[in-house]
Amino acid sequence: MKHFRITLQYDGSRYDGWQKQGNTENTIQGRIEALLAKLFEQQIEIQGSGRTDAGVHALGQVASFSVQTDIGPAKVMERMNTFLPKDIIVTDCRLTDARFHARLNAKRKTYIYRVVTGNVRPVFGRQYVLWHSDTLDTDKMRKAAECLVGEHDFKSFLGNRHYKKSTIRTIENITITEEIIKAGEAEFPEIKLAFTGNGFLPNMVRILTGTLLEIGEGVRNPEDMESILTGCDRALAGSTAPAHGLTLLKVEY
Amino acid sequence: MKHFRITLQYDGSRYDGWQKQGNTENTIQGRIEALLAKLFEQQIEIQGSGRTDAGVHALGQVASFSVQTDIGPAKVMERMNTFLPKDIIVTDCRLTDARFHARLNAKRKTYIYRVVTGNVRPVFGRQYVLWHSDTLDTDKMRKAAECLVGEHDFKSFLGNRHYKKSTIRTIENITITEEIIKAGEAEFPEIKLAFTGNGFLPNMVRILTGTLLEIGEGVRNPEDMESILTGCDRALAGSTAPAHGLTLLKVEY
Numbered sequence: 140m141k142h143f144r145i146t147l148q149y150d151g152s153r154y155d156g157w158q159k160q161g162n163t164e165n166t167i168q169g170r171i172e173a174l175l176a177k178l179f180e181q182q183i184e185i186q187g188s189g190r191t192d193a194g195v196h197a198l199g200q201v202a203s204f205s206v207q208t209d210i211g212p213a214k215v216m217e218r219m220n221t222f223l224p225k226d227i228i229v230t231d232c233r234l235t236d237a238r239f240h241a242r243l244n245a246k247r248k249t250y251i252y253r254v255v256t257g258n259v260r261p262v263f264g265r266q267y268v269l270w271h272s273d274t275l276d277t278d279k280m281r282k283a284a285e286c287l288v289g290e291h292d293f294k295s296f297l298g299n300r301h302y303k304k305s306t307i308r309t310i311e312n313i314t315i316t317e318e319i320i321k322a323g324e325a326e327f328p329e330i331k332l333a334f335t336g337n338g339f340l341p342n343m344v345r346i347l348t349g350t351l352l353e354i355g356e357g358v359r360n361p362e363d364m365e366s367i368l369t370g371c372d373r374a375l376a377g378s379t380a381p382a383h384g385l386t387l388l389k390v391e392y
Numbered sequence: 393m394k395h396f397r398i399t400l401q402y403d404g405s406r407y408d409g410w411q412k413q414g415n416t417e418n419t420i421q422g423r424i425e426a427l428l429a430k431l432f433e434q435q436i437e438i439q440g441s442g443r444t445d446a447g448v449h450a451l452g453q454v455a456s457f458s459v460q461t462d463i464g465p466a467k468v469m470e471r472m473n474t475f476l477p478k479d480i481i482v483t484d485c486r487l488t489d490a491r492f493h494a495r496l497n498a499k500r501k502t503y504i505y506r507v508v509t510g511n512v513r514p515v516f517g518r519q520y521v522l523w524h525s526d527t528l529d530t531d532k533m534r535k536a537a538e539c540l541v542g543e544h545d546f547k548s549f550l551g552n553r554h555y556k557k558s559t560i561r562t563i564e565n566i567t568i569t570e571e572i573i574k575a576g577e578a579e580f581p582e583i584k585l586a587f588t589g590n591g592f593l594p595n596m597v598r599i600l601t602g603t604l605l606e607i608g609e610g611v612r613n614p615e616d617m618e619s620i621l622t623g624c625d626r627a628l629a630g631s632t633a634p635a636h637g638l639t640l641l642k643v644e645y
Contacts, residue, residue, distance in 0.1 A: 149515060
């Protein structure tokens with residue numbers, strides 16, 4: 140039995156998220172398991188580091204699976220990449236320990252949410268950024284983000300009412316950076332929100348982003364974030380930012 | 393009568409190129425003229441700096457049109473951008489002289505052709521680059537490109553057999569640069585071919601690129617380029633590189 144750890148990139152635009160669910164095969168996990176079943180002529184279950192929502196992208200999703208095979212990781216990666224659809228690719232494949240579990244062993248994950256501001260709608264890369272034509276006050280957003288860092292109950296930022304597990308997570312770091320992206324003669328101001336933590340609740344990064352955007356717009360005050368957090372009530376937080384602006388950047392073990 | 397000069401970006405993936413042709417409305421020019429007809433309630437013809445092939449993109453296409461209107465360029469741009477499809481955008485709009493003609497007055501155009509090499513197929517931005525997994529010898533490509541610079545008859549690189557006009561053009565500059573594009577933990581080696589000239593024949597940049605790629609692969613020798621050029625015969629040159637790797641970067645006046 141060999142144990143493989145793979146790193147994946149995917150454009151989530153046309154998928155129903157990572158996680159296989161019931162009859163829908165249109166998930167990243169479903170596509171990969173279907174491919175592995177063909178390649179190895181047996182049913183193989185893969186463990187992802189975590190789910191990504193429908194429409195969310197990944198630059199460094201990690202998954203693990205075990206299979207009885209003679210072929211090594213380079214060949215597994217090559218064969219997978221030959222048959223994967225054009226919006227999914229394996230960028231790394233290595234042998235790992237039988238005890239390795241992509242979700243349970245993950246120490247740290249980083250998500251980035253990209254926002255293009257300014258009055259010109261971006262055309263290139265539009266699938267991966269949110270266009271937000273209003274100006275955003277990033278100083279206010281940074282100030283509001285401060286109180287989120289650390290171990291907290293993030294129930295206010297939980298998008299699933301039926302979630303039964305602990306809603307306590309640790310955010311190690313939130314950085315909000317600005318950059319001007321040149322595309323030909325045109326310039327697109329981009330704000331990048333990076334969230335690093337030991338794990339994130341369903342929709343948590345998108346609700347955090349939606350709330351920070353409302354603070355950046357001036358609809359809410361930076362000081363409000365503390366009471367939103369401590370209130371432990373989804374109704375207190377802002378809206379869920381659209382999925383397509385979000386990318387799982389990396390998973391650390 | 394007001395005379396407008398607009399700069400456009402478009403993702404050419406789903407269009408039949410720039411030029412309006414017969415019944416097909418699925419061209420960039422067709423879409424823009426249809427929109428202008430609605431906005432100004434009259435038929436308006438636009439002049440592009442030149443055609444781009446089906447599937448070719450633009451970061452800086454320039455076009456001009458004239459219309460009897462009270463509204464100014466900022467408003468024209470705003471209105472156009474509100475109604476243009478998500479893969480077309482106006483990045484600049486200004487008033488110009490009645491004598492200005494986007495095609496006839498163009499002094500210089502720059503096209504870029506992007507190639508990603510390496511064994512990992514790119515997922516993000518795959519719509520705008522050619523993936524070429526074999527290694528390319530860029531020194532050989534640069535050497536071959538030297539003899540193309542200057543005023544020449546580029547008939548060998550003409551993709552349209554029924555073309556009746558002069559096939560003499562001046563290439564001012566061809567640069568071939570290499571860069572490693574980081575995407576998450578993965579690295580994608582990218583080769584960028586930039587062609588600047590006073591004008592290009594139908595398919596010329598794509599046939600030049602196809603020929604240079606064959607030289608980079610070692611299928612042809614750099615020394616062969618001179619005889620391909622002077623032979624004035626399409627059969628001597630290499631294949632036409634796929635449209636989706638090509639972008640019209642800018643037009644200078």
